Amino acid sequence: xxxxxxxxxxxxxxxxxxxxxxxxxxxxxxxxxxxxxxxxxxxxxxxxxxxxxxxxxxxxxxxxxxxxxxxxxxxxxxxxxxxxxxxxxxxxxxxxxxxxxxxxxxxxxxxxxxxxxxxxxxxxxxxxxxxxxxxxxxxxxxxxxxx
Amino acid sequence: xxxxxxxxxxxxxxxxxxxxxxxxxxxxxxxxxxxxxxxxxxxxxxxxxxxxxxxxxxxxxxxxxxxxxxxxxxxxxxxxxxxxxxxxxxxxxxxxxxxxxxxxxxxxxxxxxxxxxxxxxxxxxxxxxxxxxxxxxxxxxxxxxxxxxxxxxxxxxxxxxxxxxxxxxxxxxxxxxxxxxxxxxxxxxxxxxxxxxxxxxxxxxxxxxxxxxxxxxxxxxxxxxxxxxxxxxxxxxxxxxxxxxxxxxxxxxxxxxxxxxxxxxxxxxxxxxxxxxxxxxxxxxxxxxxxxxxxxxxxxxxxxxxxxxxxxxxxxxxxxxxxxxxxxxxxxxxxxxxxxxxxxxxxxxxxxxxxxxxxxxxxxxxxxxxxxxxxxxxxxxxx
Numbered sequence: 001x002x003x004x005x006x007x008x009x010x011x012x013x014x015x016x017x018x019x020x021x022x023x024x025x026x027x028x029x030x031x032x033x034x035x036x037x038x039x040x041x042x043x044x045x046x047x048x049x050x051x052x053x054x055x056x057x058x059x060x061x062x063x064x065x066x067x068x069x070x071x072x073x074x075x076x077x078x079x080x081x082x083x084x085x086x087x088x089x090x091x092x093x094x095x096x097x098x099x100x101x102x103x104x105x106x107x108x109x110x111x112x113x114x115x116x117x118x119x120x121x122x123x124x125x126x127x128x129x130x131x132x133x134x135x136x137x138x139x140x141x142x143x144x145x146x147x
Numbered sequence: 148x149x150x151x152x153x154x155x156x157x158x159x160x161x162x163x164x165x166x167x168x169x170x171x172x173x174x175x176x177x178x179x180x181x182x183x184x185x186x187x188x189x190x191x192x193x194x195x196x197x198x199x200x201x202x203x204x205x206x207x208x209x210x211x212x213x214x215x216x217x218x219x220x221x222x223x224x225x226x227x228x229x230x231x232x233x234x235x236x237x238x239x240x241x242x243x244x245x246x247x248x249x250x251x252x253x254x255x256x257x258x259x260x261x262x263x264x265x266x267x268x269x270x271x272x273x274x275x276x277x278x279x280x281x282x283x284x285x286x287x288x289x290x291x292x293x294x295x296x297x298x299x300x301x302x303x304x305x306x307x308x309x310x311x312x313x314x315x316x317x318x319x320x321x322x323x324x325x326x327x328x329x330x331x332x333x334x335x336x337x338x339x340x341x342x343x344x345x346x347x348x349x350x351x352x353x354x355x356x357x358x359x360x361x362x363x364x365x366x367x368x369x370x371x372x373x374x375x376x377x378x379x380x381x382x383x384x385x386x387x388x389x390x391x392x393x394x395x396x397x398x399x400x401x402x403x404x405x406x407x408x409x410x411x412x413x414x415x416x417x418x419x420x421x422x423x424x425x426x427x428x429x430x431x432x433x434x435x436x437x438x439x440x441x442x443x444x445x446x447x448x449x450x451x452x453x454x455x456x457x458x459x460x461x462x463x464x465x466x467x468x469x470x471x472x473x474x475x476x477x478x479x480x481x482x483x484x485x486x487x488x489x490x491x492x493x494x495x496x497x498x499x500x501x502x503x504x505x506x507x508x509x510x511x512x513x514x515x516x517x518x519x520x521x522x523x524x525x526x527x528x529x530x
Contacts, residue, residue, distance in 0.1 A: 011250050011251075016282070016295065016296055017275065019277050019278065019296070019419065020295065020296055020297055020310070020420065055436060058431050058435050058436070062434060062436050063430065066434035069437070070332070073224050074231055074329070077437070082437045083436065084436050084437060084438060084439055085439055114439075116247065117442075119295070120247060122246075
């Protein structure tokens with residue numbers, strides 16, 4: 001069993017072209033050129049965007065939830081999980097599954113955006129220790145590989 | 148001479164930057180200055196208590212028992228909304244971790260190209276097109292992020308807040324995306340409560356004066372005068388505030404945008420976030436999804452490494468925590484932290500004879516805590 005060390009991190013930014021709704025850009029970062037196929041990453045990001053859209057949908061169910069909660073002075077939120085929280089759990093499961101199936105075998109790791117304030121989708125790039133030539137890119141001195 | 152290895156469970160709220168105060172082990176989050184919030188509480192609870200004490204017995208008997216019952220319901224609703232507004236996370240955006248901040252800096256530098264020396268670099272702004280309107284995203288130097296649209300940095304709480312409306316000292320917290328609807332309902336129901344108490348005070352005084360005369364009435368229920376005074380002044384401000392926020396909601400605008408005039412003047416009618424339909428705007432703001440907090444205040448910090456505590460003299464340790472990738476907060480020094488401590492893995496970097504020679508490779512150590520200051524400790528085995 002070999003260990004991998006962190007080389008660098010890539011951050012996929014939010015796409016605000018549709019407003020303040022949570023969406024991530026599908027633009028492919030150049031740092032990942034040789035690491036993963038474009039289509040796979042695009043598929044992951046698109047699926048995540050669909051999940052967030054489902055969570056933030058302003059429609060029949062959110063009205064019902066809102067009105068019911070208001071009628072109980074929002075006390076019901078202490079007992080009940082909101083729809084958004086349910087979708088976040090689904091997202092967390094999806095990311096874990098993607099990591100296991102697709103990203104870890106390629107030396108990558110997705111971080112759930114909720115852990116970064118929903119600002120970025122963080123992708124960590126790892127290299128097998130012992131492989132030569134991979135050094136942290138300049139400016140990334142704060143990610144140290146070994147302590 | 149004994150060494151005890153204890154693990155201090157540190158929750159994330161303890162290490163959050165910003166000027167918020169937390170209570171109930173991270174469940175409650177407020178601004179630092181809470182004086183005016185206590186005044187708000189005092190005024191509401193005080194006035195309602197006077198109402199229940201002086202007016203309600205008379206009105207329940209002479210008019211209807213439904214009157215105090217409805218007053219109680221309204222009062223409880225007002226308190227629930229106030230506490231929800233004050234205690235919840237308004238939508239604080241966590242600061243960028245070092246890697247993210249560096250990544251953004253690199254992007255900015257790449258975009259700026261070569262700036263001739265002596266010249267100031269261009270302002271850090273990103274342009275985004277939303278609904279055919281160009282929106283400028285500003286860079287926050289404190290949080291090291293480009294603020295999302297509608298977010299703003301609150302200087303009182305020292306946080307960037309999503310959909311920042313304003314900082315309200317009366318509720319002791321910022322009003323933002325997550326607690327705006329509670330704030331609005333608070334102003335609305337407080338207006339109703341104020342009108343209700345004011346109206347029934349007048350009714351009560353009139354009814355009693357018919358029986359006993361005006362002066363006797365005031366003598367018997369002195370609280371009435373106080374209530375009427377408080378309600379009179381509160382009424383105008385609360386009704387005005389509720390009306391103002393109703394107007395903002397119908398346009399899907401924040402107080403911050405209104406004050407800055409982002410969508411007024413020649414930009415009027417071009418608010419990219421508005422659905423151009425009052426009902427839709429109201430529904431989105433009041434019945435939209437309830438956004439979860441992204442702060443994770445009660446999560447446990449990743450660095451669960453042991454803290455060394457000795458029972459005598461100043462402690463020393465050979466490997467204090469270096470900045471990990473999980474936290475941006477610096478080490479919290481206390482009187483036990485040696486001045487010249489350097490991060491090092493080797494156990495041989497001990498500074499002074501210490502009683503911990505008998506345990507194996509030095510672990511990373513979080514801020515040293517002394518037994519009296521530790522809240523949650525548990526004894527763990529050495530690894």
